Each structure stands twice: as C-alpha cells, then as structure tokens.
Amino acid sequence: MKMNKKIAFFLPVRRGSERVRDKNTRPFAGNEDGLLGNKIAQLVGCHRIDEIIVSTNDPDCIGVAMKFSDARIRVDRRPERLCTSETNLQDLIAYVPSVSEADVLVWGHVTTPFADAECYDYAVDQYLAALDKGFDSLIGVREVHNFFLDKTGRIINNSSPLAWPRTQDLDPLYEVNHTVFIAGREIYEKKRNRTGDHPYLHTMSPLESFDIDWEDDFAMAEMMANGIRNLGG
Numbered sequence: 001m002k003m004n005k006k007i008a009f010f011l012p013v014r015r016g017s018e019r020v021r022d023k024n025t026r027p028f029a030g031n032e033d034g035l036l037g038n039k040i041a042q043l044v045g046c047h048r049i050d051e052i053i054v055s056t057n058d059p060d061c062i063g064v065a066m067k068f069s070d071a072r073i074r075v076d077r078r079p080e081r082l083c084t085s086e087t088n089l090q091d092l093i094a095y096v097p098s099v100s101e102a103d104v105l106v107w108g109h110v111t112t113p114f115a116d117a118e119c120y121d122y123a124v125d126q127y128l129a130a131l132d133k134g135f136d137s138l139i140g141v142r143e144v145h146n147f148f149l150d151k152t153g154r155i156i157n158n159s160s161p162l163a164w165p166r167t168q169d170l171d172p173l174y175e176v177n178h179t180v181f182i183a184g185r186e187i188y189e190k191k192r193n194r195t196g197d198h199p200y201l202h203t204m205s206p207l208e209s210f211d212i213d214w215e216d217d218f219a220m221a222e223m224m225a226n227g228i229r230n231l232g233g
Helices: 034-044 059-066 089-099 117-132 185-191 215-230
Strands: 007-012 051-056 073-077 104-107 137-144 173-184 199-203
Touching: 007 034, 007 089, 034 051, 034 059, 034 117, 051 059, 059 073, 089 104, 089 185, 104 117, 104 185, 117 137, 117 173, 117 199, 173 185, 173 199
Parallel strands: 007 051, 007 104, 051 073, 137 199
Antiparallel strands: 104 173, 137 173
C-alpha cells in the first residue's frame, strides 16, 4: 500500500519513575543520556517516521532531546495532570492527537532498548500492508509457546489430545511487548485507544521485545547491550 500520509512517533517519558529510579536518563550501557538518548538515536535513524514527539514534564528529558539536531524532533511539555502514576491511560491516549497533526501515530517506549530503527521502519511497512488485508492497527507482540495455566491448574493453550504435548505443538499465545503500537489518528480520537477493533499482531523477536520494567531488567539489559557491543553487533 502506498500512502503519502504523515507518520509521527509519540514517545512518553514522565518524571518520577517508581519501579526503576530515573530510568529515562540515568546512564545506560555507556550512553550518558540513558534509555532516552538511546531511543531517540534509534528513532533518528528511521526512514518511515516524519515526526518524533518527546512528551515529558522532566527538564532532564528535555535536555536530552535538545541535544539532537534532527528537525523531526519536537518536545511536548505535557501537562502535569497527565504525568502522574494515577493518570488514566485513556486520558493520555486522547491527548496525543492534540500535539500532532499526523495521520498515523506510532506509540513506543524507551524501555525497549533493542528495538531499533530497522524494527520501527519494518513495523510501519507491516502496518501499511495489514491495512490492505482488513486490519485497522498494529500491536507489537512476542509469540510464546509454553504451558499456561488458569487458576485451577488447567492448561489453557492445549488443543492437543495429549495431556503434555511438545511445547512447539501448543497453541501460541501473544504477549504485548510495549515496543510499538500503530493506528490512524481517527482511532485515537474516536475510540480513545492505541489500537482498533481488528489489530494486526506484529510478532517480534525476544531481543526486540525485551522490556525494562524493574531494576533487575535494567541491569540485565545493560549486560546484554554491552555483550552485543563486544561481539560487534
């Protein structure tokens, strides 16, 4: 599908992270500008993104964003009411169209440090192709083949006659990896959501899907990033 529409990336980074202290800007794997600096550098390498919106109430995050000279980067000084741990996600979603005139909105997070420019450009291409197939949006996911139980101990993803089939024969489940959500602005405006009624599940690798949610994740991601660098990857 050919589409001459503006595509914007919305990157929310508020002050006061609770589970991982100063996660956005503390040094990460040799990058003094932290996860935010790492993510902006990745986004600058994208060919499919026309606008990069860093939405924040944190002066430190603003300082990091201002270091980049790419004309596509724009800082949105988000209202404090949309920057608290109690903020309703739907309120933030509804806010996004007010800060960009883009036709297509891509939402991602700094906490997925291994999703790079190539990942995002490919996701946009997949989204455009999915529209032609009747999908209305895209969600980045990790496909999981393992045994999942309900609270009674019943395996919920086994359609095989065997009690314990091979894991590769289990029905796959899909974990939202928080790496990328893509939808047209009308979905944001009408549904107050990042996805529509028929999203395309965009499967990504475990590395691309790695998400930092706790301090242990941050430490592990640093080790992984340093290891990749040492291998020349």
